[in-house]
Amino acid sequence: MQALRNIWFLAxxxxxxxxxxxxxxxxxxxxxxxxxxxxxxxxxxxxxxGKVSVEFGLSAVAFTGLLLVFFLGMKILADxxxxxxxxxxxxxxxxxWHYLTGKFLGLAMILLLATTILGLSAALSMQYVLWxxxxxxxxxxxxxxxxxxxxxxxxxxVVVLAVSVLCFSFASQPxxxxxxxxxxxxxxxxxxxxxxxxxxxxxxxxxxxxENLVLALSWIFPNLSLFDKKYVAAYGMAFSGQEFxxxxxxxxxxxxxxxxxxxxxxxxxxxx
Amino acid sequence: MSRRLTAQLFVGLTLLCFYAASYNALLQQLSNxxxxxxxxxxxxxxxxxxxxxxxxxxKGLMADxxxxxxxxxxxxxxxxxxxxxxxxxxxxxxxxxxxxxxVASQALDPSFAQTFIVAQGWLPWEPANMVAEAQEIxxxxxxxxxxxxxxxxxIGFNAYYFLxxxxxxxxxxxxxxxxxxxxxxxxxxGARLAQKGGETEAAIVIMKSMLADKDPDEPGYTDMVDRLHxxxxxxxxxxxxxxxxxxxxxxxxxLAELTASGLLAALPPNPYNLDYCMDTAGIIYFDKPDCRDxxxxxxxx
Numbered sequence: 001m002q003a004l005r006n007i008w009f010l011a012x013x014x015x016x017x018x019x020x021x022x023x024x025x026x027x028x029x030x031x032x033x034x035x036x037x038x039x040x041x042x043x044x045x046x047x048x049x050g051k052v053s054v055e056f057g058l059s060a061v062a063f064t065g066l067l068l069v070f071f072l073g074m075k076i077l078a079d080x081x082x083x084x085x086x087x088x089x090x091x092x093x094x095x096x097w098h099y100l101t102g103k104f105l106g107l108a109m110i111l112l113l114a115t116t117i118l119g120l121s122a123a124l125s126m127q128y129v130l131w132x133x134x135x136x137x138x139x140x141x142x143x144x145x146x147x148x149x150x151x152x153x154x155x156x157x158v159v160v161l162a163v164s165v166l167c168f169s170f171a172s173q174p175x176x177x178x179x180x181x182x183x184x185x186x187x188x189x190x191x192x193x194x195x196x197x198x199x200x201x202x203x204x205x206x207x208x209x210x211e212n213l214v215l216a217l218s219w220i221f222p223n224l225s226l227f228d229k230k231y232v233a234a235y236g237m238a239f240s241g242q243e244f245x246x247x248x249x250x251x252x253x254x255x256x257x258x259x260x261x262x263x264x265x266x267x268x269x270x271x272x
Numbered sequence: 273m274s275r276r277l278t279a280q281l282f283v284g285l286t287l288l289c290f291y292a293a294s295y296n297a298l299l300q301q302l303s304n305x306x307x308x309x310x311x312x313x314x315x316x317x318x319x320x321x322x323x324x325x326x327x328x329x330x331k332g333l334m335a336d337x338x339x340x341x342x343x344x345x346x347x348x349x350x351x352x353x354x355x356x357x358x359x360x361x362x363x364x365x366x367x368x369x370x371x372x373x374x375v376a377s378q379a380l381d382p383s384f385a386q387t388f389i390v391a392q393g394w395l396p397w398e399p400a401n402m403v404a405e406a407q408e409i410x411x412x413x414x415x416x417x418x419x420x421x422x423x424x425x426x427i428g429f430n431a432y433y434f435l436x437x438x439x440x441x442x443x444x445x446x447x448x449x450x451x452x453x454x455x456x457x458x459x460x461x462g463a464r465l466a467q468k469g470g471e472t473e474a475a476i477v478i479m480k481s482m483l484a485d486k487d488p489d490e491p492g493y494t495d496m497v498d499r500l501h502x503x504x505x506x507x508x509x510x511x512x513x514x515x516x517x518x519x520x521x522x523x524x525x526x527l528a529e530l531t532a533s534g535l536l537a538a539l540p541p542n543p544y545n546l547d548y549c550m551d552t553a554g555i556i557y558f559d560k561p562d563c564r565d566x567x568x569x570x571x572x573x
Contacts (some may be wrong), residue, residue: 044340047385055332062329139419139453156329189328197321226327235383 006094011104018110021194022090027067031118034060050072050137053129054234057122065157073107097263102261104165115154140236148244149233155251156227160185162255169262188224316372320379335381342373367400378412388413392426396434404435424448442466460499472507498543502558505540509556512536523554
C-alpha cells in the first residue's frame with residue numbers, strides 16, 4: 001500500500017513538474033501551430049483531402065510526442081541526478097523501483113495530456129476539412145478508428161518512454177541515454193519491415209541466413225510500427241477491437257518489463 | 273553615433289551583402305541548370321525498402337511530400353521576360369525521374385489517390401508515352417483501394433485507348449462496375465467493349481451476375497437489362513453467323529444474307545429499337561444501324 005502511495009505521489013509530482021516546465025508549453029504551441037497548418041496543407045491537394053488531413057494531424061501528435069519523450073522526459077530524469085534531488089527521495093522510504101515507476105507513470109501522464117490536447121486540436125481541424133470537402137472523405141472513415149489510432153499513438157510513445165527510462169538507467173551520461181533511445185526508436189520503427197524482409201525474401205543481402213538473429217532482435221527491440229495506425233485511420237480501414245486490445249497488452253507488458261529491467265540496472269548505477 | 277556602433281553596422285552590412293550576393297549567385301546557377309539536372313537526384317531514387325525505413329512512422333507524410341514534388345515538376349513554367357512580365361515555356365520533363373517519384377510515393381502510401389490520378393493524367397500521354405508504367409501504378413492503386421472504382425476504370429480506359437484492347441478494357445470496366453457506388457454506365461460500357469472484343473458470351477455472363485446483385489429500383493437497372501437483352505440478341509446472331517461460316521466456308525456479307533440462308537429465322541428484337549448491323553469483319557452491332565464508328569484522335573485531352 002505504501003509502495004502504491006509512493007508511486008502515485010512521484011507520478012503526480014513528475015506530471016506537475018512537466019506541466020510547469022516551459023518546454024512542455026513550447027512544444028504544445030508548436031503542435032497547435034502544426035495542427036493549424038493542417039488546414040493550409042490539406043488545400044494543397046486535389047484528392048483524398050480527408051486522408052491528408054487525418055495523417056497530418058496524427059503525425060503532428062507523433063512528432064510532438066517524440067519531442068516530449070526525448071527532450072522533456074530525459075531532461076526531467078537527468079535533472080533529478082544533476083540537482084541531486086534523487087538522494088533526497090531515496091533517503092526516504094522510497095525504493096528505486098518506486099522512484100523509476102513513479103517517474104515513468106508521471107511522464108506517461110504528461111504524454112497522455114499532450115496527446116489528448118493535440119488529438120482534440122487535430123480533430124477540430126480535421127472536422128473542418130471533412131465538413132468543407134465531404135466528397136474527399138474516405139467512405140468508411142470513423143471517429144472511433146481515429147480515437148483508436150490516437151490511443152495507439154500514445155501507447156507507442158509510452159513504449160518509447162520506457163526504452164528511454166531503460167537507457168537512462170544504465171547510461172553514464174544523459175546525452176548517451178538520449179542517443180541510445182533515439183537509435184532504439186529508429187530500429188523499433190523498422191523492426192517489422194526488417195523481419196518481413198528476412199522472412200519473405202530468401203536473398204536479403206547481408207541478412208541472408210540471419211533469420212534467427214533478426215527474429216531474436218524483433219523480440220528484443222520494440223515493434224513500434226505495429227502501433228502506427230495513421231494509415232488505417234486516414235483511409236477508414238477496418239481496425240478490430242481484438243487487435244487494439246492485443247496492442248494495448250503488448251505495449252503495457254513490454255513497458256513493464258523494461259521498467260523492471262531499468263530498476264535492476266539502476267541499482268548498479270553509480271549515482272554520486 | 274559612436275565609432276563602435278558604426279563599425280558594427282559596417283560589419284553587419286558587409287556580411288549581409290556577402291550573403292545576398294552568394295545566395296543570388298546560387299539561385300542564378302540553379303535557374304540556369306536544366307530541369308533534368310535539377311531534379312535528377314532525390315529521395316525517390318532510393319529503393320522502396322530504404323524509403324520505408326527512412327520514413328518510419330511518417331510514411332503518409334512523405335508520400336504527400338513526394339506528390340507535391342511531382343506537382344512542382346509538372347505543369348507549365350513561367351519565365352521572366354527581359355522587358356518585364358512572364359512568358360510560359362514548355363519544360364523539358366525528366367519522365368523516368370517523374371515516374372520514379374510516383375513509384376516512391378506509392379511505395380510509401382499505396383492507397384493515395386493523388387498519386388494514381390496525377391500519374392494517369394500524365395504518364396500514358398504524349399510526350400511521356402509510359403502506358404505500361406501507368407498501368408502498373410493503377411493496378412497497385414486498384415488493389416489497395418477496394419472501395420474506389422476509379423483505378424480500374426483508368427486501367428480499362430488505357431487498355432482501350434492506348435493499347436487497343438477493347439475486350440480487355442470491357443472486362444476491366446465491368447470489374448470496376450462491381451465496386452460499391454460505381455456509376456451504372458461502367459457496366460454498360462464494359463459489356464459493350466467486351467462484346468466489341470469478341471467476348472459477347474462473357475459480357476452476358478458478367479452482366480447477368482451484376483444484375484443478380486442489384487436492386488431493380490436502383491438507378492440504371494433498366495438500362496443494364498436493356499443492354500443484356502441487346503447482347504443476347506447479338507449472341508444469337510453471332511451463333512447463326514458461325515453456323516453459316518461452317519456450312520458455307522465464308523462469313524455472311526450481311527444480316528439479310530444470314531436470314532435468307534434459313535439459319536436464322538428472324539433477327540431478334542433490339543431493345544434500343546434499332547436494326548442490328550454486321551460490319552465487314554463480322555462484328556455485330558446493336559446500337560449502330562449503319563455500322564459507322566468514329567476514330568478517336570490520340571491527343572492529350
